[in-house]
Amino acid sequence: MSASLHTVPSLPAERRPGCPFDPPAELLEAQQHGPISRYTHPGGKPGWMITGYDLVRSVLADPRFSSRKDLLNVVDFELPPAPPGEFLLMDDPEHSRYRKPLVGRFTVRRMRMLTERIEQITAECLDAMEAAGPSADLVAAFAKPIPTIVICEILGVPYEDRASFQEQIDAFMGGEVSDEELIAAYTATQEYLARLVAAKRANPTDDVLSELTDSDLTDEELKGISLILLAAGFDTTANMLSLGTYALLRNPDQFAALRDDPALTDGAVEELLRYLSVAKTFHRTALEDVELGGRTIEAGTTVVLSFHTANRDAGRFADPHALDLGRQAGGHLAFSHGIHQCLGQQLARVEMRVAFRALVDRFPTLRLAVPAEEVALRPESADIFGVKSLPVTWDAK
């Protein structure tokens, strides 16, 4: 092991041209030097960048590392605590007070029971896409509507509100609107959710949000929870579906393998999760001095965990930069690890299994309608990576 300590330039770093699925060169280079590197947060504060699988996983499972927003030591000013209900940015016991009432709604069995409904939603999207074909923007026709409809139905967002709601979430998740637009979209979403919570409390319907009004959670807290569930519930899955399809189309042998073998579907979803890692990085702050990979992380220092490079760690996954749908990709960190591991992962799995399967079955000749390098990618400043649009075409039947 090298004794010298590698230093990583501040993120965001853009991906290399022609390598839209790989982590930025700066992070891959850091990983070559070792699993932990010196890092300066964009706000100027010194920190650490963790790129190795084992270390990322161990930090995620370590209660000496905090998720609290107000402890983040990345800028010169103090950050406020997480708003009520936004439990991703809290530690226990606050975190589990919010998470506990939710986990029963997202179990493996309950999510599998949604399979038929998700197949129906997917078929309707594909019907519309086919009728308007033989070309489409896969993001607008497929990747966005499926998870949007699903999470809105689970939560209880009325059908007529979905389009405007999706636009607002797009604005603050896309990473490329001005601060003013960002605040406007965020405020509009907050106001909408406040009205929705009030409506569910007054007239409960058959959905998760109505069920939660029966708990001890306040309206403000329910609003925060709804925001997390909606944002996490569709931006992530939508980008997995669109970026995943792009990856399959750039690896035609893998596309053909999935198309020709339905038994490959579940494993393909895990491999796409590993390979793409659309939720790229997360932060943790040391609550005390912690020895990590031969270094001391001082109390109060914030580390960046690079999920994407961890999932490309050659020590954990052989030939890590190859998309190989047949591999055992289990144990990937795409849904994180530790107490914050994705609440909606079983829903995401069902959505992706259904949607990818139906897509390759319906359009066995699917291909890009533009040169591969012209597909517009989200900027690295977006929390969730993905494509902005994906022009595709197919042979009409």
Add this chain to the structure above:
Amino acid sequence: MTAPRLTADRDRCIGAGMCAMTAPEVFDQDDDGLVLLLHPEPPADHRTAARLAVGLCPSAALALHDPAAGDP
């Protein structure tokens, strides 16, 4: 030879469902999403999946005690 024995700590469980997904014959989730241990001493043909599930548990709520491997 004593068979491997599983334990599940429902206080540590966060309801991610990794075990019920990985070894559905051995683990389930109750209505609150928390782990239910169906077979504390899983039959031989489910042991590999059970071992995998223990390794995948995000909150270290599961443990496998295998006397043959020297575990207590």
